[in-house]
Amino acid sequence: MQVRVLGCSGAIAKDCRTTSFLVDDDLLVDAGTGVGDLSLREMIEIDDVVLTHSHLDHIAALPLMLDAVASRRSRPLRVHALPETIAALRTHVFNNVIWPDFAAIPSRDAPFVVFEEIAIGQTLQLGTQKLKNVEVLPAFHTVPACGYAVSCAQGGRQWVFSGDTERNQHFWNRVNQLDVGALVIETAFSNREQALAERSRHLSPATLIEELGCIGADKHYPIYITHTKPAETAEIMSQIGGSAAKHDIRWLEADDVLVL
Numbered sequence: 001m002q003v004r005v006l007g008c009s010g011a012i013a014k015d016c017r018t019t020s021f022l023v024d025d026d027l028l029v030d031a032g033t034g035v036g037d038l039s040l041r042e043m044i045e046i047d048d049v050v051l052t053h054s055h056l057d058h059i060a061a062l063p064l065m066l067d068a069v070a071s072r073r074s075r076p077l078r079v080h081a082l083p084e085t086i087a088a089l090r091t092h093v094f095n096n097v098i099w100p101d102f103a104a105i106p107s108r109d110a111p112f113v114v115f116e117e118i119a120i121g122q123t124l125q126l127g128t129q130k131l132k133n134v135e136v137l138p139a140f141h142t143v144p145a146c147g148y149a150v151s152c153a154q155g156g157r158q159w160v161f162s163g164d165t166e167r168n169q170h171f172w173n174r175v176n177q178l179d180v181g182a183l184v185i186e187t188a189f190s191n192r193e194q195a196l197a198e199r200s201r202h203l204s205p206a207t208l209i210e211e212l213g214c215i216g217a218d219k220h221y222p223i224y225i226t227h228t229k230p231a232e233t234a235e236i237m238s239q240i241g242g243s244a245a246k247h248d249i250r251w252l253e254a255d256d257v258l259v260l
Contacts, residue, residue: 007034
């Protein structure tokens with residue numbers, strides 16, 4: 001299984017694209033601005049999108065991608081998300097004011113997109129080219145949110161993505177039961193903005209280190225930092241570096257490819 005990093009920034013700037021990951025060629029995890037780097041052919045190949053939550057940096061490219069490729073597809077794009085995320089998309093994006101309702105175009109019987117509700121703890125089997133297991137993991141954010149653990153249906157280690165989250169013991173309880181090949185975890189703010197991080201339910205280097213302490217003693221895998229704010233990335237990296245020496249910390253960048 002291959003995970004291609006399309007975007008991993010907490011905001012936009014030159015060469016900074018927001019959260020989106022392409023798993024193999026047919027599964028998109030979040031739909032931030034990084035999706036815009038895909039070709040039309042690559043976007044057409046995507047059959048399933050799983051969303052962590054409704055915030056703009058994670059869904060911004062979804063309506064635009066649909067507009068670009070919907071008429072070239074032979075079947076609807078399937079978007080999987082928590083019920084609250086789907087409700088937000090229907091109310092605030094695909095509402096015929098901000099964007100056309102692609103769930104009713106060209107008709108409700110044959111739409112360009114279908115929304116499918118998911119629940120924490122559920123495991124989906126997705127993929128029309130390569131079948132994958134996608135487990136929905138708990139997250140703790142300002143809106144209902146989740147993370148994901150993705151693996152080949154035939155077996156193999158799991159790629160785990162925290163989504164946007166603050167401290168969350170339930171997440172680690174489940175992750176410690178998995179055969180993790182790589183963890184992608186957010187750290188949006190520096191320690192200087194610890195109060196803002198807590199209020200917006202994101203991690204900072206200090207709380208990240210606390211969270212990594214929840215990893216089982218027998219567990220060892222690379223940990224990739226994502227969702228840093230562009231203006232603070234260097235500061236965040238510096239603050240994590242000295243405090244996480246016992247962990248295999250790596251810095252995620254757009255265009256990285258993780259192979260599991």
